[in-house]
Amino acid sequence: xxxxxxxxxxxxxxxxxxxxxxxxxxxxxxxxxxxxxxxxxxxxxxxxxxxxxxxxxxxxxxxxxxxxxxxxxxxxxxxxxxxxxxxxxxxxxxxxxxxxxxxxxxxxxxxxxxxxxxxxxxxxxxxxxxxxxxxxxxxxxxxxxxxxxxxxxxxxxxxxxxxxxxxxxxxxxxxxxxxxxxxxxxxxxxxxxxxxxxxxxxxxxxxxxxxxxxxxxxxxxxxxxxxxxxxxxxxxxxxxxxxxxxxxxxxxxxxxxxxxxxxxxxxxxxxxxxxxxxxxxxxxxxxxxxxxxxxxxxxxxxxxxxxxxxxxxxxxxxxxxxxxxxxxxxxxxxxxxxxxxxxxxxxxxxxxxxxxxxxxxxxxxxxxxxxxxxxxxxxxxxxxxxxxxxxxxxxxxxxxxxxxxxxxxxxxxxxxxxxxxxxxxxxxxxxxxxxxxxxxxxxxxxxxxxxxxxxxxxxxxxxxxxxxxxxxxxxxxxxxxxxxxxxxxxxxxxxxxxxxxxxxx
Numbered sequence: 001x002x003x004x005x006x007x008x009x010x011x012x013x014x015x016x017x018x019x020x021x022x023x024x025x026x027x028x029x030x031x032x033x034x035x036x037x038x039x040x041x042x043x044x045x046x047x048x049x050x051x052x053x054x055x056x057x058x059x060x061x062x063x064x065x066x067x068x069x070x071x072x073x074x075x076x077x078x079x080x081x082x083x084x085x086x087x088x089x090x091x092x093x094x095x096x097x098x099x100x101x102x103x104x105x106x107x108x109x110x111x112x113x114x115x116x117x118x119x120x121x122x123x124x125x126x127x128x129x130x131x132x133x134x135x136x137x138x139x140x141x142x143x144x145x146x147x148x149x150x151x152x153x154x155x156x157x158x159x160x161x162x163x164x165x166x167x168x169x170x171x172x173x174x175x176x177x178x179x180x181x182x183x184x185x186x187x188x189x190x191x192x193x194x195x196x197x198x199x200x201x202x203x204x205x206x207x208x209x210x211x212x213x214x215x216x217x218x219x220x221x222x223x224x225x226x227x228x229x230x231x232x233x234x235x236x237x238x239x240x241x242x243x244x245x246x247x248x249x250x251x252x253x254x255x256x257x258x259x260x261x262x263x264x265x266x267x268x269x270x271x272x273x274x275x276x277x278x279x280x281x282x283x284x285x286x287x288x289x290x291x292x293x294x295x296x297x298x299x300x301x302x303x304x305x306x307x308x309x310x311x312x313x314x315x316x317x318x319x320x321x322x323x324x325x326x327x328x329x330x331x332x333x334x335x336x337x338x339x340x341x342x343x344x345x346x347x348x349x350x351x352x353x354x355x356x357x358x359x360x361x362x363x364x365x366x367x368x369x370x371x372x373x374x375x376x377x378x379x380x381x382x383x384x385x386x387x388x389x390x391x392x393x394x395x396x397x398x399x400x401x402x403x404x405x406x407x408x409x410x411x412x413x414x415x416x417x418x419x420x421x422x423x424x425x426x427x428x429x430x431x432x433x434x435x436x437x438x439x440x441x442x443x444x445x446x447x448x449x450x451x452x453x454x455x456x457x458x459x460x461x462x463x464x465x466x467x468x469x470x471x472x473x474x475x476x477x478x479x480x481x482x483x484x485x486x487x488x489x490x491x492x493x494x495x496x497x498x499x500x501x502x503x504x505x
Contacts, residue, residue, distance in 0.1 A: 021185060022059065022067045026074045028181070029055040033079055037086045040255035044273040045088075048255040048280045050169050051248075052079075054177035056104035061111065062185045076101055095148060099141050103170055106137045121179045124296035134174040135167065142166035161274055168281040175288060176248045183241065201242050204234065205249070212250040216263035224254075224264055224283075231291045238302060240295030247291060251284050322393040324370055325377040333392030333400055338473050340404055347404040347445050348412045349476060351484040352380070352419070355437045355492040357397035360429065368430045373397075375427065376436075383422040384415075407446050409497065416440050416495035424493070437493035441484025443476055444498070 032052040041047040052075075059071040076097055083093035110133040115126050142163040150159055208230060215224035227250060234243040257263045258280050261270075265283070269276040320332035328336070340347065354376065361369040373393075380391055380399065390402040406412055419440060426433045479498040487496040 022071050025055050025059050029075045030078050037082045042259040042273050046273050046277045048277050049172035051173040051177035053103045057107050058181040060108040103141050134171045138167045138170040208246045209249045212253045216254050216257040219263040219267050235291050235295035238298050243291050327377050328392035330394040348406040349443050349480045350401040351441045351480045352399045353439045354397040364430050372429050412442050439487040439492045440495035441480045442497050443480040
């Protein structure tokens with residue numbers, strides 16, 4: 001049965017963040033709020049966008065509840081103080097501060113409901129949901145605010161025009177600032193290194209901001225039109241974070257210069273502040289609508305490519321490695337053996353068989369046997385780890401080891417002695433101490449290649465390619481297998497070198 005999805009306003013945060021993050025968010029709110037009140041607002045009280053609400057939204061999404069409440073209260077007090085400095089009436093100061101808190105809280109309520117607890121606003125679908133939420137919450141706030149201003153404060157402005165400007169102002173502030181702040185809180189060092197400490201990214205950002213300042217300071221030129229293709233190129237290059245940062249910087253510059261009477265919006269509506277801000281807002285919205293779908297499309301395409309690469313790597317690993325022990329399987333080992341031994345024919349091939357492994361399965365059960373096999377492979381890899389050797393499982397309890405660069409019999413004998421001693425040490429299986437031994441059959445590739453019998457599949461006198469097999473690699477494996485059975489017939493817990501290496505064997 002499908003379980004019902006339980007919604008909670010306050011969920012566990014992604015990671016535990018300290019008070020430093022909360023203090024940083026309050027400081028950012030103070031800067032944004034002061035800028036919005038003193039720089040980006042014109043003489044009639046209109047502003048193109050209000051990014052300060054994004055700080056409170058991010059605090060509620062990323063901090064623990066006590067820290068988030070502390071940030072909200074601090075932001076409320078700062079908002080009231082700055083409103084008082086901007087010649088707002090006490091009623092207007094309290095109203096705007098309360099409505100800003102309302103926007104942040106309601107945005108988080110809907111984000112928790114429709115985007116989950118770990119809200120990653122960089123994903124295309126979540127950002128689309130977030131955009132709808134930002135517009136609807138801003139519309140609700142504007143409706144409440146305009147009604148109070150008209151019915152209680154006696155505001156003479158046209159209610160509908162004032163409401164549209166209000167909606168665009170708060171929605172733009174959330175859309176432009178929230179993804180950047182979320183990214184900065186989640187990965188502060190990453191965003192610094194990728195944008196500010198990266199020479200190319202930093203240069204592009206500075207050039208874009210300088211272009212925006214020039215375009216809006218001298219608004220009688222069409223330079224501002226070239227900002228759009230610039231940020232689109234950044235998005236197409238996969239630098240969506242840089243494109244969003246540039247759009248946010250353009251919004252700050254354009255809002256400040258438009259409020260001071262500069263820029264194309266001021267030229268189009270020199271005597272109508274409300275219409276001037278709405279022109280600027282539609283310009284900023286057009287930047288977002290052009291850039292964000294492109295950036296998110298490129299991001300999703302890159303994510304899909306990475307997933308395909310990871311899936312391919314997992315499939316290749318599964319096709320070449322033993323599922324139980326993690327070492328190479330027989331097919332992959334055969335390929336490596338052919339590749340390494342086919343040309344130079346230098347090295348040693350060892351076949352290792354666990355003595356009486358069936359006894360472990362019968363007495364302790366197959367799960368215990370599987371655990372032992374994993375332990376066995378781990379110890380085997382540790383013993384030969386510094387020899388550039390390759391280990392593979394070629395049977396239930398049989399393993400193959402390819403050790404390149406070995407050319408002398410003494411080296412093979414020394415390696416076999418080390419393996420026997422290391423694998424003879426006690427094992428802990430299911431809480432019991434057990435002693436397990438192995439049998440080893442070994443062959444040197446160089447000696448194997450020098451013998452005509454090897455090339456004829458172990459049948460002297462027939463010459464290369466005239467015996468049971470014409471493949472020297474298969475012949476070498478066969479000789480190692482013969483040596484292994486000789487070791488098992490000789491009492492186990494020992495090794496035997498191929499008769500091609502030591503004919504006396």
